[in-house]
Amino acid sequence: MYKYDLLDQSLVDERVAQYKGQLTRFLNKELTEEEFRPLRLQNGLYIQRHAPMLRVAVPYGLLSSTQLNKLADISDKYDRGYGHFSTRQNIQFNWPKLEDTPQILKELATVEMHAIQTSGNCIRNITTDQFSGVTPDEIIDPRYLAEIIRQWSTFHPEFALLPRKFKIAITGSSRDRAIVQAHDIGLEIFSDKDNEMAIKVWVGGGLGRTPILGSVIKENLSWKHILTYSEAILRVYNLYGRRDNMYKARIKILVKALGIEKFKELVEREWASIKDGPNTIDISEINRIKAFFSEPNYKNNKQNDLKKHVTNKSFSQWLSRCTHSHKKEGYRSVTLSLKSNKQAPGDATADQMRAVASLADQYSFGEIRVSHEQNLILADVLEDKLYELWEKAKVQKLTTPNVGLLTDIICCPGGDFCSLANAKSIPIANSIQDLFDDMDYLHDIGEINLNISGCMNACGHHHVGHIGILGVDKDGSEWYQLTLGGNQGNFASIGKVIGPSFSEEELPGVIKKIISTFIKHRHLDEIFIDCVSRIGLQPFKEAVYGKKEKKT
Amino acid sequence: MSSQLIINNSIVDDEWQLVMPPKADEEVKKQAGKVVMFKLTGEGSLTNEQIENTIFSKNGKVILPVGVFLHHQKDLKNRISKQEIGIWMETHEEIDSFINEINDINLLPLISVRVKKFADGRIFSIGNLLRLKYKYKNELRAIGDVLRDQLFFLKRSGFNSFHIREDRDAKDALLGLNDFTTPYQGAVDQKQPAWKIIKR
Structure with missing residues (x-):
């Protein structure tokens, strides 16, 4: 997965300092509630019914075991011993104290985490398929483009205060698991007829009060232009999206009001002046980021002893519901269900988080993914180890065999x-x-x-x-x-x-x-x-x- | 009283006089709900009456509302060449609607953009367009509800001059210009993205 260099780290550290200052000025009444609001929201902080809620970013749903252990520690130390995984693949803490939030962010920064742009009228966390890089139906791994978009959208000066929130999702599989058509921008990567990576772009989808599926704005966009084209879409939205009524402020309303043809014309006009400009990406940058998502050290394992256990009914139910085919022979991906009827859907206790982190270390190269269905995934598990993993996960009530079923709510x-x-x-x-x-x-x-x-x-x-x-x-x-x-x-x-x-x-x-x-x-x-x-x-x-x- | 104006990285005295039009007689009817291109937010422009009735000083440096400037452009030739005339626009005004009527925007020593509410992010796109698309090179000033926590983004969007809201400390606001050292993406101040200019 992506690892911070000095630049990433300094941005996150500077954000911690900036937020701490903003909170201090708010508490000293140098900032009004109205002025502080967008600042705290863009740092994931809501003022809720009982306490503030802090939403921490999990970029495109990818976590290391170190990060998950830290989240467990934070939920013990600053919350009530649990966290809630959200439909945007993020995690939320429901009970932090306002004055603790700078310290929480400081601790998160030590494991390359933050709460940047997890709320507010800005570009939010990029979401993608939880089976990226491992699913057999994948055409192109979307994670490195997601990371490139994450960096570009972080503190983007022009889009710091949009009319409303802005969500981008990206998929690279023939079967879309990222609901790209329900996003402000939806991206589907494919391989075009010359075998070049190309992108189909949807715009103006969204759920909320006025649910609308996106319209195709570009059938075939070269990957080089992904950032400049997004910039053109966002500029048109930033300038012309409604700001007088928050319920009519999403891009879907603008696209619908203008019609996709007119909207596209405006985008293309804007794009003409920035196409091939400085934010155009090239193969060196693709390769630099791609290297972080290279294949783990898979074993060649064609034999397995799964058959020994298929007579165990609850194991085989779990096997059929909670494990998924993998591009590498001898491996499967595992979904750990957070949907037992004993806790709120998407909630995980600190103990469960630590257990999952430990399972990831033992069986899945130390990585965990969060799905928009609010479950946790171990992407690379040897088939031979599935029974062992199941027995250990069962103790933590993470093996409810209901993934994709009625109670996987x-x-x-x-x-x-x-x-x-x-x-x-x-x-x-x-x-x-x-x-x-x-x-x-x-x-x-x-x-x-x-x-x-x-x-x-x-x-x-x-x-x-x-x-x-x-x-x-x-x-x-x-x-x-x-x-x-x-x-x-x-x-x-x-x-x-x-x-x-x-x-x-x-x-x-x-x-x-x-x-x-x-x-x-x-x-x-x-x-x-x-x-x-x-x-x-x-x-x-x-x-x-x-x-x-x-x-x- | 100390100055509220920041240019580049320091607090300086303001040599310019901001000219405001008289209030319109009738509230311009809101267009909210109607689909009218470029008027989606229902904000009106100055009426002819307002433009004709705007009074401004005959000498010294003045910042005129765009509409007023266009109306008097021909008579102001002399003052324009003396660098005495700047213009200001609202965030809902279209640059395209006036840019062709101005001979050369680089003859203007100052363009100001007024942000009525600090959360109105249109000002960032306007700065970007003026600098990169229309190649404006002189002073670009943010006026109105200009606060510390937006300065970094304004700077990155091409503004080099900031008139901090009267009730806030400009010295404190100055700190906001340096919230981050090396941002990721290319923008107006630093055109190349980080990955193109430093070894990562």
Whole structure:
């Protein structure tokens, strides 16, 4: 993975000093709350319901065991012994003290970590496929371009105060696991007809209040121009994006208002003046960064003793759900599920973090990845070692064999923590997990994504969940709206609302009815989303609301 | 009272007089919600009446609103050649809408951009465009809600002159210019990205 040199380190150290000064000036009342707000947000600090929340950047979801151990120490020392992995592959601490934050950042800097641009109206953490570099369906490893974009976007002076937040995702696989179409800029790297690395560029996608999938702005952009082209897009957005209404300030609204053709014309005009300029990248820079992501020292291991253990039912369930094929024969990638029904989705205790760090050291070259589904991944595990790893991870409750299944719920912190939320989301997730805790049944139901957001800001990605749950506020009480048919990946789609919303108590029963309806209509091994596409929403509506839809 | 003006890296006296137009009679109707190209944020420009009624001193260095400058450009030839005329623009004004009406922007010794709220990041793109696309070489000044924590970005976007908000200490703000030593990306002040100029 990428390692800091003196330049990276000095930038992060200077940021710690800058932030410490800003906080001091705020506490001394030299900065108003309004003036301090964007400064603290661009350092990942929210003022929340109970305490500040600090969001730490995990660039494109990649962590070393040293870094994960440090995160565990920080959660013990400054928080309540746990952290929350977010859908942007970052980690959040829910209980730090405001006055401790400079010290936390200082400690993070010692392991090449920071909270830069994890919030606020700026370019956020670049996200990518959690199986980058190891998945057999990969065309080009997106991590080195992600790192190049990370460096370029860090403290970019022109885009320091955009109309609103700006998210970039990048994928290099034929199967998109980074939901690039739901981002402000989505990038898909491919190999063009001359075998040159090229990029397909989407713009104006996003979830939130107005969910829109991105439009293609460039079919085939040479990798050299990735930064200057992004700069042109961002400049048009920075100048013309709305600043008078924060709900209409995302780039998707501008793209929609102008139409993609007009927007593209403006971008191309801007690009003409900076194309081939100083920020154009060349092969030397690609190679310099690429070297950090070279293959680890894989063993040639064609034999394995996995067969010995397949009679163990819970192991084989885990094997089928939580391990994934690998480009190197004899290896698999492992997802450690953070979705047991005993803790909030995406939460990991300090002990679990240390255990994962140690597993990474023993079995996966000391590296860990965070997925946007809020699980932890060990990317390079020898098949021979899987059983051993499983036994050790089981002790830490990290082997729930539910990855990709109904209880692998994507969930935001919701009303328990977040001051933006309309409704709680963690208890909803837990109640559904309790209802479907029979692993055999869960495996029979098959692949299904259930995503929960506590408000329309959609941190829980409810729009692209096969089943989406959105917390809404009705006259001061908490209700839940249900969407069906959302999807991520190459066939991304936005789910449709099925009807009036439900109370917290009604919700588990409703999910049960939806699943039964699916089972009733399902063809053989058909998965849920395919069944919804085939039969439409009507059978589900009837099951939930009764045959005649009552108008309320 | 000490000066609020920073040029390059020091606090200096301001030789310029900033000229403001009279208030418009009627509030310009907001365009919010309507899709009007370049008016997405609903900010209006000066009315002809405002432009005609703007009063400014007959001698000395003055910074005129762009609209006022264009209106009087021909009569001001003499003062322009004496380097007495600068212009200022708002962050919602289009450089393209006036740049062709100005003979040569490098005849102007000063261009100011007013940022009404410090969080309005359009000023950075405007600085970049004036310097790199329109090749403006003289003093580029940020005026309005100009605060310490944005100075580093303003400097990198081509500004070399900063009029710090009246209630803040310019000496303190000066420190903000040096928040970071070697940034990653190429911008206006340092055009090459770090990887092209130092061995990494």
